[in-house]
Amino acid sequence: NAxxxxxxxxEVAVVGVADQMMGEKVGAVIVPAPGHQFDITVVLARTREQLADFKVPQYVSVRSEPLPRNPGGKVLKAQLRDAQWEPVMRR
Structure with missing residues (x-):
């Protein structure tokens, strides 16, 4: 929600991203809202203000196409785990 x-x-979905040391780390797949300014640094800064550090995504994938969903409208997170992940710089 943050x-x-x-x-x-x-749109946004949060998934586990494979990590050799920790097993998994937090990853977020974000679809920017059409017609709005999108700045990942602002998004992450606001998220850090609202969440504990371990809950803030350490990997981000920004995509232009909508998140994949099943016929019931639920996000298909298994398909998102293979996203092109970009590490987020930690403070």
């Missing part, structure tokens, strides 16, 4: 409430975010 990510979805950020300005410029249209």
């Amino acid at each position: 990510l979805a409430a950020c300005p410029g975010v249209g």
Whole structure:
């Protein structure tokens, strides 16, 4: 919810990203809202203000196409785990 409430975010899904040391780390797949300014640094800064550090995404994938969903409208997170992940710089 913290990510979805950020300005410029249209859709978001949070998934586990494989990590050799920790097993998994937090990853967020974000679809910017059409017609809005989107700045990932602003989104992450606002998220850090609202969440504990370990809950803030350490990897981000920004995509232009809508998130994949099943016929019931649920996000197909298994398909998102293979996204092109970009590490987020930690403070």
